[in-house]
Amino acid sequence: MKTILISGGNSGIGLQAARDLLADGNRIVLVGRDPRKGQAALASFGTAADRASFLAADLSTHDGVRAVADRILAEHDRIDALVHSTGVFTSQESRTADGLHPFFAVNYLSRYHLTQLLLPALRQAGRPVVLMMTAAVPPTDDADFARFPEFAPFDFGHDRKPIQLANHHYAAHLTRTEPGLAAGVVNAGAAKTDILRIAPWYMRTSAKILGPVLFDSVETSAHNVVEATRRDDWQTPLYWGKPGRFEQHTPITLNTTTTEQLMDTSHTLTGA
Numbered sequence: 001m002k003t004i005l006i007s008g009g010n011s012g013i014g015l016q017a018a019r020d021l022l023a024d025g026n027r028i029v030l031v032g033r034d035p036r037k038g039q040a041a042l043a044s045f046g047t048a049a050d051r052a053s054f055l056a057a058d059l060s061t062h063d064g065v066r067a068v069a070d071r072i073l074a075e076h077d078r079i080d081a082l083v084h085s086t087g088v089f090t091s092q093e094s095r096t097a098d099g100l101h102p103f104f105a106v107n108y109l110s111r112y113h114l115t116q117l118l119l120p121a122l123r124q125a126g127r128p129v130v131l132m133m134t135a136a137v138p139p140t141d142d143a144d145f146a147r148f149p150e151f152a153p154f155d156f157g158h159d160r161k162p163i164q165l166a167n168h169h170y171a172a173h174l175t176r177t178e179p180g181l182a183a184g185v186v187n188a189g190a191a192k193t194d195i196l197r198i199a200p201w202y203m204r205t206s207a208k209i210l211g212p213v214l215f216d217s218v219e220t221s222a223h224n225v226v227e228a229t230r231r232d233d234w235q236t237p238l239y240w241g242k243p244g245r246f247e248q249h250t251p252i253t254l255n256t257t258t259t260e261q262l263m264d265t266s267h268t269l270t271g272a
C-alpha cells in the first residue's frame with residue numbers, strides 16, 4: 001500500500017485524484033485549508049475513509065508549511081508520492097504574513113517548501129514521486145524572472161508565467177539532486193472547481209457561460225496526475241500538457257543556471 005499525500009486534496013482536482021488513488025487501495029493524506037471541506041471529503045469516501053486522513057493547514061505562510069510538515073513527519077516515516085494541487089486564482093494585489101503575493105506563495109513556494117521538508121520521508125520510498133499542478137505552461141526558457149520573488153506590485157498578466165514555471169524548474173532541480181525521485185508538472189486544463197471563487201466577476205461569469213461547452217471534467221483534469229502516481233515507467237522530469245492524455249508529454253529541459261538561481265532564492269526565503 002502506497003502512502004500518497006495530496007495538498008489541495010480536500011477540493012476539486014486534488015479530491016478527484018484522492019478518490020481514484022484510494023480506489024487502488026492506497027493510503028491518502030489530504031492537506032487543505034478548510035477543515036469543513038476536509039471532513040466532507042473524508043465522509044464522501046465511505047468505507048475507504050479508513051485509509052484516509054485530513055490535515056488542515058494554511059500553506060500560504062512559511063509557518064503554516066512548517067507546522068503541517070512536522071505533523072506529517074510525526075505520523076509517516078515514508079511518503080511514496082506527493083501531489084501538489086493547492087492553488088489560488090487571484091489577480092489582486094495582496095500580501096501574505098511573509099510579505100509575498102499569495103499566487104506565488106501558494107502556487108509555487110509552498111510546493112518547494114513542503115517537498116523540501118518532506119524529503120526525509122520521500123527518500124524512504126522505492127521511487128518517490130512529486131507532482132505539481134499548474135495551468136497550461138509548457139517548459140520554456142522565455143519567462144522573465146527579474147521580479148522573482150517579490151512580484152511587486154503584482155501584475156497577473158506578466159507574473160503568472162514565471163511563477164508557474166518555477167514549478168518546472170523545481171521538478172528539474174529535484175531530478176538532478178534526488179537520485180531515484182521522479183518529478184513532474186501537470187496542466188490541470190480547465191475544470192469546474194472552487195478555483196475561481198476569488199477571481200474577478202467577469203471571469204466567473206464567462207466560466208458560467210462557456211464552462212459547459214469548454215470545460216474538462218474533474219476526472220479528466222485529475223487523470224494525468226493519477227496515472228503518474230500509479231506508474232513507474234516515465235522519465236523524469238516531465239510536463240503533461242493535455243488533460244486526460246498521459247502518453248502526451250514533454251521532457252522538462254531548462255536553463256540550469258536559471259534553475260539554480262530560483263532554487264537559491266527559494267532556499268533563502270524558506271530556509272529549506
Ligand SMILES: NC(=O)c1ccc[n+]([C@@H]2O[C@H](COP(=O)([O-])OP(=O)(O)OC[C@H]3O[C@@H](n4cnc5c(N)ncnc54)[C@H](OP(=O)(O)O)[C@@H]3O)[C@@H](O)[C@H]2O)c1
Nearest residue numbers: 008011012013033034059060086087188190191193194195
Ligand atoms: N480548475 C481549473 O480550471 C484550473 C486551471 C488552471 C490551474 N488549476 C490548478 O489546479 C490545481 C487544483 O485546483 P482546483 O481547480 O482543484 O481548485 P480548488 O478546488 O479551488 O482546489 C484548490 C485547493 O487548494 C487549497 N488551497 C488554496 N489556498 C490554500 C492555502 N493557503 N493553504 C492550504 N490550501 C490551500 C484549497 O483548499 P481550501 O478549499 O480548503 O481553501 C483547495 O484544496 C491548482 O493548483 C490550480 O491552480 C486549475
